[in-house]
Amino acid sequence: MWEVRLGLTSLSIIEPSCVTIVTRSATVQSEYNPNNLCNDIAVVFLGTNVPINNYIGLVNLPSRSQASNSFEGQTATVSGWGLNTDNGVIPDTLQYTTLNVMSNTQCSQYFGGPILDFTLCGVGSSGQSTCNGDSGGALVVGSQGSYTQIGIVSWGSGKGCASGDPAGFTRVTYFLDWISNKSLLYDIKDKTHMGISTVDGNKLQCHLAGKLDPYVSVNGESDMVTAHNVHYVKNVATNLLSVGEIVKKGNTVTFDMQGARVISESGEVIATANIRAL
Structure with missing residues (x-):
């Protein structure tokens, strides 16, 4: 069973905008490997209508025309309630930071091994990055009202969250067909029928x-x-x-x-x- 909360920025304050949905319905990618985090993606089915308002909005999937876009060199925003330092605490307020999307070739130079196509890497400045507890969070590009999700927080460097190493994300464009088949989504931006x-x-x-x-x-x-x-x-x-x-x-x-x-x-x-x- 999963409890999904929408429209909130605080874990301790019951905000009037918060909508809570409890669901038992989810699908994990069939080739997901918890040991190496390959194919680290799942969809959760809410099973009910969600109000769209000033506090709850939609994020776009990449369009089919963006399927081959690596987003290299673009500035992306990631958010979550992960630890604020390696030995820190879970913050009460939703945190976010910006990362620069890099090529998988550049990313592999940090880790000494290949970075596979289903992974996207992003690196921040001044040691800012994702940390434990951020997994599953969204990496988006664009601006308010027109965000596109290009990544899902998956893994970080073994040297620590503030090491300055890139963080690894599940590359959303790699799984567009899987998402479409499993969640019955269609893309308005592309006017897909x-x-x-x-x-x-x-x-x-x-x-x-x-x-x-x-x-x-x-x-x-x-x-x-x-x-x-x-x-x-x-x-x-x-x-x-x-x-x-x-x-x-x-x-x-x-x-x-x-x-x-x-x-x-x-x-x-x-x-x-x-x-x-x-």
């Missing part, structure tokens, strides 16, 4: 119509869809089926990782929809 094919052959397809509002094309006719988090197909899928003619008054739509179903008042499954990337 996520569609649903119903049993009668009708295609319901989600496009971008404005900054964050998708619309649905049902047999060539468009209907607006409202979803607080249009990155998460659960919200979109339910809306997609709801605008279809097959959903009549009294019927309900259910959704899980296998797809969506239309349930009649008597409990009969009258239609199913498999989620697939177009």
